[in-house]
Amino acid sequence: MTQLKAILFDIDDTLFSTTQFARRARWNAVKAMVQAGLDLPEEEVLRELEEVIAEFTSNYEHHFDQLLRRLRPKSLERVNPATIVAAGVVAYHDTKFRELAPFDDVYPMLEALGQAGLKRGVITHGLTIKQSEKLIRLKLLPHLDPRAIFISEQIGISKPNPKLYAVAAQDLGLDPMEIMYVGDSPEHDITPPQSIGMVTVWARRAAKRQLAEGIEPDHIVDDFPQLMDILRTRYGVEV
Secondary structure: OOOOOEEEEOOEOOOEOHHHHHHHHHHHHHHHHHHOOOOOOHHHHHHHHHHHHHHHOOOOOOHHHHHHHHHOOHHHHOOOHHHHHHHHHHHHHHHHHHHOOOOOOHHHHHHHHHHOOOEEEEEEOOOHHHHHHHHHHOOOHHHOOHHHEEEHHHHOOOOOOOHHHHHHHHHHOOOHHHEEEEEOOHHHHHHHHHHOOOEEEEEOOOOOOOOOOOOOOOEEEOOHHHHHHHHHHHHOOOO
């Protein structure tokens, strides 16, 4: 039986529902833009916004500006487009301030892992400041080892490159076999860490992804009580 010394997590759709949050925040942004003078149906604006995000990625900083360029609404002849963009930005961030929260079972799990003597951390893909902000807004920092926070941009290696996971193991001074990694994306969070020897857990509750042929995580969970049970029964962790 492998003796685990650390458990590392993905952030998005693993520790909180990025998919559901983004949907609410974008919808609130669209409604605010329409209220500010964007004279188009909300459903049409939302569809176009989602297309902009798909084309420019979620890390792009000017989604709403591109949205207005694409829509070319006649209403812009009567209002300042900057106020419409600002309305969307404010509504999006207000949603973030109000509603960004981890899954209910995250804090109890992380506390139990700490009491069991396991290192707790994250390996996450994205911009350094953006992913760091999530950790702070989710109030996760007190539950994580500050030496076990690995962000792809900061390290210079992007998922799904297995080197990202190898760097984490090296920096923690652990053999990959002593680390469990938990994430929602089979392609990004299962195959790469598994290829270097980490124990992998597919957390499938948020994004409802499907396993592609040939991808076989060591464990599959729908919530973290299931993960705790696996740790007790399969790895002898006293949680």
